[in-house]
Amino acid sequence: MKILLSNDDGYHAPGIRMLRQSLAELAEVTIVAPDRNRSGASNSLTLDVPLRVLEVEPGVYCVQGTPTDCVHLAITGLFDTDHDMVVSGVNDGANLGDDVLYSGTVAAAIEGRFLGLPTLAVSLCGAAAGARHFQTGAAVARRLVAEMLGRPLDASLILNVNVPDVPYEALRGYRVTRLGYRHRSEPVVPARDPRGRPVYWIGPAGPEQDAGPGTDFHAIAAGYVSITPLQIDLTRHGALEPLRRWLEGID
Ligand code: MN
Numbered sequence: 001m002k003i004l005l006s007n008d009d010g011y012h013a014p015g016i017r018m019l020r021q022s023l024a025e026l027a028e029v030t031i032v033a034p035d036r037n038r039s040g041a042s043n044s045l046t047l048d049v050p051l052r053v054l055e056v057e058p059g060v061y062c063v064q065g066t067p068t069d070c071v072h073l074a075i076t077g078l079f080d081t082d083h084d085m086v087v088s089g090v091n092d093g094a095n096l097g098d099d100v101l102y103s104g105t106v107a108a109a110i111e112g113r114f115l116g117l118p119t120l121a122v123s124l125c126g127a128a129a130g131a132r133h134f135q136t137g138a139a140v141a142r143r144l145v146a147e148m149l150g151r152p153l154d155a156s157l158i159l160n161v162n163v164p165d166v167p168y169e170a171l172r173g174y175r176v177t178r179l180g181y182r183h184r185s186e187p188v189v190p191a192r193d194p195r196g197r198p199v200y201w202i203g204p205a206g207p208e209q210d211a212g213p214g215t216d217f218h219a220i221a222a223g224y225v226s227i228t229p230l231q232i233d234l235t236r237h238g239a240l241e242p243l244r245r246w247l248e249g250i251d
Helices: 014-023 067-078 104-114 134-150 216-221 237-248
Strands: 002-006 028-034 053-057 060-063 085-092 119-124 158-163 174-176 189-192 198-201 208-210 225-230
Touching (some): 002 014, 014 134, 028 067, 060 067, 067 085, 067 104, 085 104, 085 134, 104 119, 104 158, 119 134, 134 158, 158 216, 216 225
Parallel strands (some): 002 085, 085 119, 174 225
Antiparallel strands (some): 053 060, 158 225
């Protein structure tokens, strides 16, 4: 059993290091991850420059590229032998609701799915500062991976797992959830560079809007691990017929 680990926080991030330690009890683990923080990279591939790979220590490869580049490269040619599963994380920050569209953590898992492997993304929710229980996220991942090895799920599922930032013993359990969604993002934050020219920081994500029972937001707020099964099809199937009828009005 060989598990490929990636993330969007970079190969040196504490979340992926703890994940490696934790999953090494179950399988042979390889890290292929970006050389720096690429959070928010979504499903981007680097097409205009080649990908450079450095083995920084045995079994740990850093790539000058995105999370999607890392998983793509690792599965389609970097190694002689195949991996059996892709695990992404433990991300430093939640990937709830609309976050999944921007997330490099989720993107790494999606790329594993595109290439035919069972996959999960794990994120640790919580404030930007303060004590962070990456150990809890890594333990949850180990538990789920062990279960997936014994009782395989439909291989087309992508599991988006979010974990409250608490000690493992304080978790209240597991909840299967749907994605909620947020209010629109906060405005950009204007600033000046040292030469007085205007620059802008992308602002924080908006607060929760749809966070009722059954959503990922709700499970996390109540102290549960949230597991959302994702699919790739973004088609709004209910709009196909109305749109066809609307198009009939166009000459
Ligand atoms: Mn991240």
